[in-house]
Amino acid sequence: MDWSLVLNWAFLVALLTSCVRLAMPLLLAVLGEIVTERSGVLNLGLEGVMAMGAVTGFMVAYYAGDAGLGAASPWLGLLAGMIAGMAMGLLMGWLSVTLKADQVICGITLVIFGQGLANYIYRQGFRSLAVNGPGMPSLPIPGLSRIPVLGPVLFDHQPTVYLAVLLTLLVWLLLTHTTWGLKIRAVGENPASADTSGVSVARVRYASLLIGTALAGLGGAVLTVVQLNLFREGIIAGRGWIAIALVIFASWRPWMALGGALFFGLADSVQYRIQALSQVALGARTIPYEFLLMLPYVLTLVALFIRSRSGRSEAPAALGRPYFMHRLQ
Amino acid sequence: MTEASPMSVTMADRRRRRRELATTIGSPLLGTFVGLLIGAVLILMAGANPLEVYSAMAAGAFGGKRQITETVLRASPILIIALGLMVAFRARVWNIGAEGQYFIGALAGGAVALLLPDLPLIVLLPAMLIAGAAGGILWALVAGLLKVRRGMSEIITTLMLNYIAVLFVQYMARGPLQETGGYLPQSAQFVDAARLPQLFGTRIHLGVLLAVLFVPIVYVLLWYTPLGFRLRAVGSRSSVARYAGINVNRVILFAMAFSGALAGLAGVVEVSAIHFRVKAEISVGYGFSAILVALLGRMHPVGVLVAALFFAGLTTGAEAMHVVSKLPVALASAIQAVVVLSVLVADALTHGSRD
């Protein structure tokens, strides 16, 4: 293997740059799910929410671009993706908070519903199959993006990357420094206590579901509108599920989520490049691409394994359990 | 409270049982109806006439001998998997990885067929079936052990293993097992001895019989064996089960293994009866449909049987209708999901959920 192909700055920069970009959809979904789970709702439907965000975002961006809206179209797409996500969140909220159905069953059903509906919508919206969207141009930060190595890696990206990092900060602020964040955490730890302190458990949970699914929908839209510029069945490829695992791995903390998402972005980035490289460098003996594709899923298992331990977890104490108002045992 | 003799089944009991039956059958019926209604809305939005579409679907699913056969053939793997999932779900073990276990079972059974083609049918077929079930068990137990030993959520682990399994089988079909001299990512064709025989000159194969046989087997397992009792107890409230001396971990492992076995069995049955090869396209999301079917069937064997036929009917019908009306087949999966959602809602409205 010709290592000089790998151990040079150009390769490293390209690797890290794409690492950051690839991490974004995942990061957004993880941030959203952190907010949701902190309030005690386990939203397993992320995969379906992201699918709906992806398809809605892509369609709106495409048709907006067709209608001549130019640079605004990707942003409209992202907005549409958020709204689609929130619609799913409303549905999940109704099922799990108001009707108090089992959250696990609701989530799994929502995934299949979201995926099925997304595919159906795509087929209805586009008669031919492989369509490309308008995409989104990069927005390098003047000055900073010229720093060697760090510049392109950190400061030469589409605006959505900066937005995602900003959202990490906002979510962290929300949870640790605002009165709303206090309510969210209280509802997730001891909903009865919040209730008797005058906090509306249902309202807090609905709100955190809407925030969570808005972010997840945005993540799906970023994937199709900004990153890949297309949509196809199964495009989410398990990112929603990986996001749920990452929430555990990040101990429900926003900054750890950033780290976890970047790590997965790196794995994704490495996987693409090894594919290309190994075909060139190894000649006859290439790593079968299926094994490279397996990488994120295997990594998720490893990450969860490392995080797992027999004993108290750091999960919000009331996670996954519906709150029956005024049932003070 | 009345002091009636406990031995007799009292009026209150009968009334309660009638009410339970009403909700058990009523809410899925109501949910299905509402789901079809919403599906009609989707059809309208696509610019077609719902009544036409639904009748085309019904005809396509059950309209004639060929159609019914097609529906039954499609329902069979879903039914097998769903019966296994039902057992796991009853213990609140959420095996979402049936799809992956299906693939591994197909691979294991298929490998036996490809590596031992000279065995007589009487030996080869059972060996394949056992290998398929074993493959499913092993794949499911990976997640099961991770749950029991390390407390890792089986929902995520089985899902990750799904993706890994499908990719692995793809690799095998494209690589080591590939048909010599062929270009497609698929294995060589199975010999005749490795193919499940068909019944009475129809296209219905032995696997369908197997699927139907599992209905009473699962029923007896859950309600007439101590193991089934313990399984249901763990699903009801695992803390109480533990206090009562039930080895909860062992029950969880059994639930995973059993559902994995049936999923793997479904996989080997399909490649042996329909595809005659190991390749990547041996499932159209059977593992996921089975989850919905298990839920829609209220986790009861007869319900699951009916739900499996219903789902298969929807898909077959959608395919037939697609030829006629150009509506995408994806409509079927959208309607299926809406139906299950509606049933969930109907269920929650009638008697809420448990702690």
Place this chain on the structure above:
Amino acid sequence: MGQTTDPIVQMRGIVKRFPGVVANAGIDFDLKAGEVHALLGENGAGKTTLMNILYGLYAPDAGQILLRGREVAISSPRAAITHGLGMVHQHFMLVQPFTVAENMILGQPSNREPLMENRAAVHKRLEALSEKYGLATNPAAPVWTLSVGEQQRVEILKALYRGADVLILDEPTAVLTPQEASDLLQILCRLAEEGKGVVFISHKLGEVLAASDRVTVLRDGKAVGTVPSHETDKQALACMMIGREVVLRVTKGPAHPTEPRLTLNGVRADNDRGLPALRDISLEVRAGEILGIAGVDGNGQRELEEVIAGLRPTTAGTIAIAGQTLVESTPRRAGQSGLAHIPSDRYRMGVLADFSVAENFVLERIGDPPFTRHGWLRWDAIRRDSSESVAAFDVRTPSVETPVGNLSGGNAQKLILARELARNPKVLLAAQPTRGLDVSAIEYVHHKLIEQRDAGMAILLISTELDEITALSDRIAVIYEGEIVAVMDGQQADVNDLGLFMAGQKRQDGKSIVERDRIKRREAE
């Protein structure tokens, strides 16, 4: 104690129905500013329901509530708080990982929304309140590090922080030592002196008489009467509570203990957080006696129960049941050695609410004959055996097919009793056996325990109800912070002494408190 003025709270004709039961059947209740008013009644009489209605947790089906003479509709706790009502629940409503200060400001508007208030300002305000009412606390401490008594003080402060003029306390002394309880009652008096109206719910006659100005007795959802406390006595109150003459003391003959059936030797165990919960426990229960473990909740009783039942591993020491030492015990093995267990939490440990009476009856023995033969379940045998026991133990149920969730707490407990005794055990571990039961069920359980003891059963009774311990036990051991600090004869036990032992103020083995703390500090390193 307080001044009598016009009532600050008036509840008229309150009716509240739940499926199958009328919790409040037209109750009148009033509270004056500056008084301590006790709400007395047995479990299930409707006291908590009435106060939950006042606090906005339930909406009444009929009746009115007047605050300071004006009719109000209290639709939620938030509304109640705005009206100056505060409630301290039986099970604390504090968010454990939060600090005291964070619990204070939860749900309160901040002066710099959306950000939380400045921490120092909150601390200062809190300290001022603490001073005023004598409720010492540390604002920056996470709640899970506080003792039970401290947490209760935080709960009271929470209500005062929100400007409560009326304070409702639900069974506040249930989790306190006798000394802590009397401290609390003093605090209640002080609050009344400051002009607050205080309601406290209790089923303990002694403290009701000691601490309140007036007592309202509830029975079966109706208010039986309201009397000034100094004009009544325990017997009269008990009569009002039950509606008939009540024997306040269980009659039992002397014990005739024989061979030891349950022996713990040097047992150590950790709690869920990995900290030591049981420190070097040694005790022995003999056939034909009841050994009662007295102590305030949270001093290791749960871990002791779990260790004996085989649910929690020991880190040192041995446990022997009927002479058989159990190594790596599990509930199954403990049961096979002859242990029967009445768990402290019926629905989390004892019975499956979804399953029928019959199924719950055979829950632990499902794999054994006659319930399983040749690998098959025999429903006829299950039904027959459970019917017999249900009749023998007076379990009121429409049939054995009824889901246990439909039964009352008392009947579920009787079912558990029937189930455990049907195994012909050698040792009975009864943990909080009468928690949440009405008086007739309590009487039944006590009667059965004495009966079993007279028949030669070894019984280990763990209870936080001191009255129960003193009434039933032949010997009493006191547990404090995971250690047995005293063992004494049941007949001669002095309640004051017990209180001191339970509070850790005194030890039988003479080790001083200072030395104990030194040992603990060394342990923590």
